[in-house]
Amino acid sequence: MTAETGERRRDAERTRTELLDVATEEFAERGYSGARVDEIAARTRTTKRMIYYYFGGKEQLYLGVLERAYAEIRAAERTADVDHLDPVAAVRRLAEVTFDHHEAHPAFIKLVGVENAQQAKHMNHVARLVDLNSSAVDLLAGVLARGVGDGLFRDDVDALDVHMMISSFCFFRVANRHTWGALFDRDLLDPARREHYRTMLGDLITGYLRK
Amino acid sequence: MTAETGERRRDAERTRTELLDVATEEFAERGYSGARVDEIAARTRTTKRMIYYYFGGKEQLYLGVLERAYAEIRAAERTADVDHLDPVAAVRRLAEVTFDHHEAHPAFIKLVGVENAQQAKHMNHVARLVDLNSSAVDLLAGVLARGVGDGLFRDDVDALDVHMMISSFCFFRVANRHTWGALFDRDLLDPARREHYRTMLGDLITGYLRK
DNA sequence: TAACTAACGTACCAGTTCGTACATTAGAAA
DNA sequence: TTTCTAATGTACGAACTGGTACGTTAGTTA
Numbered sequence: 001m002t003a004e005t006g007e008r009r010r011d012a013e014r015t016r017t018e019l020l021d022v023a024t025e026e027f028a029e030r031g032y033s034g035a036r037v038d039e040i041a042a043r044t045r046t047t048k049r050m051i052y053y054y055f056g057g058k059e060q061l062y063l064g065v066l067e068r069a070y071a072e073i074r075a076a077e078r079t080a081d082v083d084h085l086d087p088v089a090a091v092r093r094l095a096e097v098t099f100d101h102h103e104a105h106p107a108f109i110k111l112v113g114v115e116n117a118q119q120a121k122h123m124n125h126v127a128r129l130v131d132l133n134s135s136a137v138d139l140l141a142g143v144l145a146r147g148v149g150d151g152l153f154r155d156d157v158d159a160l161d162v163h164m165m166i167s168s169f170c171f172f173r174v175a176n177r178h179t180w181g182a183l184f185d186r187d188l189l190d191p192a193r194r195e196h197y198r199t200m201l202g203d204l205i206t207g208y209l210r211k
Numbered sequence: 212m213t214a215e216t217g218e219r220r221r222d223a224e225r226t227r228t229e230l231l232d233v234a235t236e237e238f239a240e241r242g243y244s245g246a247r248v249d250e251i252a253a254r255t256r257t258t259k260r261m262i263y264y265y266f267g268g269k270e271q272l273y274l275g276v277l278e279r280a281y282a283e284i285r286a287a288e289r290t291a292d293v294d295h296l297d298p299v300a301a302v303r304r305l306a307e308v309t310f311d312h313h314e315a316h317p318a319f320i321k322l323v324g325v326e327n328a329q330q331a332k333h334m335n336h337v338a339r340l341v342d343l344n345s346s347a348v349d350l351l352a353g354v355l356a357r358g359v360g361d362g363l364f365r366d367d368v369d370a371l372d373v374h375m376m377i378s379s380f381c382f383f384r385v386a387n388r389h390t391w392g393a394l395f396d397r398d399l400l401d402p403a404r405r406e407h408y409r410t411m412l413g414d415l416i417t418g419y420l421r422k
Numbered sequence: 423t424a425a426c427t428a429a430c431g432t433a434c435c436a437g438t439t440c441g442t443a444c445a446t447t448a449g450a451a452a
Numbered sequence: 453t454t455t456c457t458a459a460t461g462t463a464c465g466a467a468c469t470g471g472t473a474c475g476t477t478a479g480t481t482a
Contacts, residue, residue, distance in 0.1 A: 011429090012428075012429065015429080015430085029328075030328075031244065031328055033241065033242065033244055034242065034244035034245065036468090036469070037469075038468090038469070038470085046429095046430075047430070047431055047432085048431095048470090049430065049431065049432085049472090050429085050430070052470095052472075053428095058470065058471090110328065113327070114328070116386055116389045116390050117241075117324060117325070117328075123390060123394075124393055134395075160395055160397060161411065164383070165411075167383065167387075168379040168382070168383035169376065169379045169380075171387065173375075173379070175324070175327055175386075176378075177327070178330045178331035178334075179323055179327050179331045179334060180375070182335055183334075184345070188375070200372065204376060204418075204419045207415075207418040207421070208414060208415045208418045208419070247438090247439070247440090248440060257459095257460075258460070258462085259440090259441085260459095260460065260462085262441095263442075264458095264459075268440080268441075269440070269441090
């Protein structure tokens with residue numbers, strides 16, 4: 001209701017957002033139990049009290065972080081426009097969107113890791129998330145159907161499986177960057193190798209689909 | 212030096228091993244900061260005091276867990292015998308060994324996740340690990356060279372990259388089981404789908420390599 | 423301008439958690 | 453049997469950490 005002056009001393013929305021921003025970093029970086037409520041508060045311009053005022057507690061704050069992170073991705077994934085591309089190029093494009101997205105949101109990737117570490121028990125409490133991710137798969141399913149219809153793709157593939165192949169590659173590259181670097185002395189996120197991996201992913205997926 | 216009677220009330224080696232066993236589970240399940248020293252001790256037949264007696268502290272115990280976990284894998288990876296197979300079958304076999312291994316060692320996968328969550332900072336302190344994993348890649352490199360020599364494989368591929376493709380798929384399936392299940396209602400480790408995924412991985416990799 | 427409420431800050435508590443001081447015992451060695 | 457030490461157990465403390473009671477202030481509304 002109030003105008004965005006940018007100079008107000010009291011701004012509920014801004015306080016909430018700032019809390020979520022910092023909490024996202026903290027939870028992604030240190031995990032759920034590793035993150036400290038005091039530390040999160042200290043890195044904002046407000047106090048710990050506000051976490052309890054706006055969210056109720058550490059767990060609800062984490063839930064808020066998770067929900068917002070997935071919501072942002074939903075928006076990003078809608079941007080892929082592949083209807084005008086031939087099936088092979090379209091699959092490649094979809095893979096690249098996922099590739100770019102993973103690279104651009106390391107904090108999100110880490111949150112996924114954190115969630116899996118705790119058997120996704122928090123995610124189950126955010127019912128809204130379930131129908132959220134299906135749109136990406138639906139898009140892919142459409143492209144695959146076109147490819148099969150054109151006789152370009154093998155006809156025994158499941159869209160969710162293909163989505164999994166794409167996700168694995170993109171996820172691994174970001175999530176396991178550090179152990180990979182330590183074990184093989186290769187930085188998977190080295191900008192110099194970015195195009196190489198992006199192309200590789202496209203080759204990998206289209207190579208699998210092709211008849 | 213002393214014989215393994217199995218009934219001794221005091222057995223340094225057994226106490227140490229038991230501590231490592233339980234700690235592996237705890238660290239894998241709850242992460243480094245989530246794991247509780249008291250809880251680890253309680254789940255053994257000894258006391259917390261022994262953690263400090265044998266390892267020095269929580270961090271060194273974690274280091275011990277990490278080192279042993281990787282050492283076990285080294286042994287497992289040596290078992291692949293692919294010299295008598297043609298290059299295509301050999302690549303498929305190597306991928307399957309990795310596939311099986313990931314599935315059989317979820318705790319190890321989780322530890323890798325835990326390590327990445329903390330920028331692999333502990334792993335760097337275990338210098339012994341670095342040269343450890345290279346054997347798997349060397350094996351793969353040999354097979355790839357054979358395939359290129361036979362004119363079966365494209366000649367612009369790097370063994371470490373192929374190892375990464377294989378690892379991503381296998382890792383993702385185990386590591387992201389829970390979020391995937393929550394979001395898409397599909398259990399990636401469902402035994403009924405196991406062969407399907409195992410074959411899929413082989414198709415994926417050989418499809419990419421084929422000229 | 424007085425009253426009212428949403429937004430915010432301070433100080434503190436209670437439970438937890440890593441770590442340690444100190445006492446004790448099993449079994450080997452003399 | 454006595455001595456000695458590696459191995460083990462008990463009890464406790466200091467720091468940390470999530471959460472809360474209570475007081476204060478900005479800005480709105482009558």
